[in-house]
Amino acid sequence: MTFRRKLVSVSVLLLFLVATLFPALLSGAYDIDAGKVFSLIWSKITGIANSDITRAEEIILWEIRLPRLILAVTAGLALSVSGAAYQGCFRNPLVEPYILGASSGAAFGAALAILFPHIFLQGQLTAFVFSLGAVFLSYSLVASRDRIPPLALVLSGIIVGALFSAMVGIMKYLAMDTQLREITFWMMGGLHYATWSDATLNLAAIIPVCLLLWYYSWRLNILSLGDEEARSLGLNPVLSRFFVIVAATFVAAICVSTCGIIAWVGLMMPHAARLLFGPDHRWVIPGAAILGAIYILVCDTIARTLTSAEIPLGIITSIIGAPYLLWLLRTKGRTAYGL
Amino acid sequence: MVCDTHLPFEHGQIIMSIRNLSFSYGAKEVLHNVSLEITSGQLCGLLGPNGSGKTTLFKCCLGFLKPDSGEIRLGNTLLSNYSHKHLAAHVAYVPQDHQPAFPYLVREMVEMGRTPHRGMMPVLSRHDHKAVDHALERVGLRQLADERYNHLSGGQRQLVLVARALAQEASLMFMDEPTSSLDFSNQLVVWETARALAAEGISVVICCHDPNHILWFCDNVAALKEGRLLAAGLVGSTITRELLEELYNRNIHTEQVGSRTFIHPSFAYLTRC
Numbered sequence: 306m307t308f309r310r311k312l313v314s315v316s317v318l319l320l321f322l323v324a325t326l327f328p329a330l331l332s333g334a335y336d337i338d339a340g341k342v343f344s345l346i347w348s349k350i351t352g353i354a355n356s357d358i359t360r361a362e363e364i365i366l367w368e369i370r371l372p373r374l375i376l377a378v379t380a381g382l383a384l385s386v387s388g389a390a391y392q393g394c395f396r397n398p399l400v401e402p403y404i405l406g407a408s409s410g411a412a413f414g415a416a417l418a419i420l421f422p423h424i425f426l427q428g429q430l431t432a433f434v435f436s437l438g439a440v441f442l443s444y445s446l447v448a449s450r451d452r453i454p455p456l457a458l459v460l461s462g463i464i465v466g467a468l469f470s471a472m473v474g475i476m477k478y479l480a481m482d483t484q485l486r487e488i489t490f491w492m493m494g495g496l497h498y499a500t501w502s503d504a505t506l507n508l509a510a511i512i513p514v515c516l517l518l519w520y521y522s523w524r525l526n527i528l529s530l531g532d533e534e535a536r537s538l539g540l541n542p543v544l545s546r547f548f549v550i551v552a553a554t555f556v557a558a559i560c561v562s563t564c565g566i567i568a569w570v571g572l573m574m575p576h577a578a579r580l581l582f583g584p585d586h587r588w589v590i591p592g593a594a595i596l597g598a599i600y601i602l603v604c605d606t607i608a609r610t611l612t613s614a615e616i617p618l619g620i621i622t623s624i625i626g627a628p629y630l631l632w633l634l635r636t637k638g639r640t641a642y643g644l
Numbered sequence: 645m646v647c648d649t650h651l652p653f654e655h656g657q658i659i660m661s662i663r664n665l666s667f668s669y670g671a672k673e674v675l676h677n678v679s680l681e682i683t684s685g686q687l688c689g690l691l692g693p694n695g696s697g698k699t700t701l702f703k704c705c706l707g708f709l710k711p712d713s714g715e716i717r718l719g720n721t722l723l724s725n726y727s728h729k730h731l732a733a734h735v736a737y738v739p740q741d742h743q744p745a746f747p748y749l750v751r752e753m754v755e756m757g758r759t760p761h762r763g764m765m766p767v768l769s770r771h772d773h774k775a776v777d778h779a780l781e782r783v784g785l786r787q788l789a790d791e792r793y794n795h796l797s798g799g800q801r802q803l804v805l806v807a808r809a810l811a812q813e814a815s816l817m818f819m820d821e822p823t824s825s826l827d828f829s830n831q832l833v834v835w836e837t838a839r840a841l842a843a844e845g846i847s848v849v850i851c852c853h854d855p856n857h858i859l860w861f862c863d864n865v866a867a868l869k870e871g872r873l874l875a876a877g878l879v880g881s882t883i884t885r886e887l888l889e890e891l892y893n894r895n896i897h898t899e900q901v902g903s904r905t906f907i908h909p910s911f912a913y914l915t916r917c
Contacts, residue, residue, distance in 0.1 A: 396745035455745075523764045527756055529745050537706055537739075538812070539732030539760035584746030587766045 318595040373499035378598040379507035383560035385597025386515045387553035388571025393525035394549040397455040401571030402557035406465035410439025411561035413469040416476040429562045436558035493617040503563040522586035569626025659684040665714035674700045687842045689858030690851040692868035732760035736814035751789040757811030779810035799830025819850045835861045
């Protein structure tokens with residue numbers, strides 16, 4: 306695919322994302338027509354009150370649906386970009402934040418912060434620290450001198466993830482009723498508690514780091530060749546990989562701390578982007594980011610409109626994601642991943 | 645820090661000098677007191693049985709491993725004084741044929757060779773594209789530029805890696821057993837390419853298991869056994885029956901056909917079996 310065609314594909318995806326924003330804003334238990342959405346956003350930008358919009362509509366749009374939309378889009382970005390970055394720097398198309406244990410580590414950190422708010426003051430920071438710990442643990446369990454065996458990394462990630470899930474279980478056992486409710490929400494993954502503070506945190510933390518990882522995409526290409534080749538091409542593989550792991554874990558942990566554990570997205574979206582654009586990370590990262598944003602947005606809209614009660618988002622993404630991984634392994638496993 | 649006055653090198657100048665190099669993995673000494681000079685514009689074959697330390701020597705020369713004692717100089721400057729990036733602009737590595745984790749296009753593989761010259765910016769300049777096209781042209785893979793690297797044959801993949809080293813504009817290339825998994829014709833293509841590079845003033849160090857190939861195509865040879873340098877020099881005078889018998893611990897015959905020397909095992913011994 307030529308540069309121009311890739312550019313067109315990215316633009317089409319972006320348009321598609323914009324097009325999915327409106328159904329997401331408009332659909333729901335309360336019907337609001339498109340004109341009102343525009344006039345509300347316009348009145349918020351200009352600061353001029355609009356008498357057409359009722360107070361209820363304003364609250365539903367501005368305080369419920371819009372932050373939720375921002376959360377969905379940024380969560381999609383965070384999970385897909387971190388998945389693509391992990392896959393490149395570990396040379397392993399089977400890893401993502403959930404499989405590497407980053408999500409469970411972050412959930413454990415968040416649970417700790419809920420249970421002991423006096424010791425762990427900053428929930429997001431605690432989530433990030435434990436998430437980073439989990440990823441480095443999975444990585445150091447299998448890394449030998451110059452090779453990271455792909456399946457062994459997946460296995461050790463699952464083991465580390467199980468360990469942290471078990472520790473979240475202990476936290477749940479120790480928790481009071483309200484704390485238990487909060488922790489359970491983290492484990493399931495969902496956007497139903499969306500607030501503006503979460504949305505602005507996601508916007509401020511996830512978007513700049515995702516852009517930084519995009520800027521790092523050339524290094525990711527080179528890292529994906531292996532450490533010796535990277536070194537012979539003038540890149541310090543250890544330092545670069547360390548940076549990529551920290552940045553990818555950061556966005557994944559922020560996403561977990563605001564939206565809970567949403568599995569498989571980080572695996573599916575980079576792969577879908579690779580089918581569209583080829584393996585070059587300069588295209589995989591933006592492609593996966595937009596696809597991920599669309600995917601979470603669509604899944605979340607389904608999650609809250611399919612039934613009268615809400616289905617947790619993590620359940621929907623897993624129902625679609627697990628068979629996708631199975632299909633990936635059966636069709637491409639042998640040739641592409643050396644399994 | 646880095647003195648560049650001697651780069652690029654004149655034909656016949658010493659580009660890399662290795663002095664009294666020793667290296668051990670833990671308690672196991674892999675290289676012992678190796679001294680070798682690599683001359684620019686020449687093809688140097690590295691001969692030695694499995695486990696003789698060839699790969700370790702390569703890794704030391706490429707800066708992957710730090711020698712325990714002794715020194716390696718590129719030009720007049722110690723290798724350890726070069727940054728990763730700076731070293732990569734002068735010395736390239738052509739690894740053994742392998743499958744990459746992701747199915748990059750041939751062009752993308754070669755583009756990565758531009759890294760030491762362009763930094764890590766995601767967009768290539770016109771000059772970079774020119775260098776990539778030129779490198780592909782040189783190895784005759786221009787038509788395959790938009791193919792997937794892992795769909796090529798082993799020989800073509802090896803040539804792509806050579807093209808990447810060319811795009812790197814390195815004056816010294818280390819090729820790790822480039823012909824080991826190739827059929828006869830592809831082996832010849834790789835050797836011909838290596839010769840053409842040497843003719844253009846690039847020094848190439850090739851590690852190879854076939855002494856005949858080294859005799860036919862290389863200018864110089866270095867023979868390693870158990871981490872020690874047994875002999876080094878011009879191929880004609882260095883590769884002798886005695887050297888090969890000492891290297892491989894078996895009877896070896898040499899035969900002169902016209903001006904060419906051929907090395908073969910003792911066929912009398914074979915028929916006796």
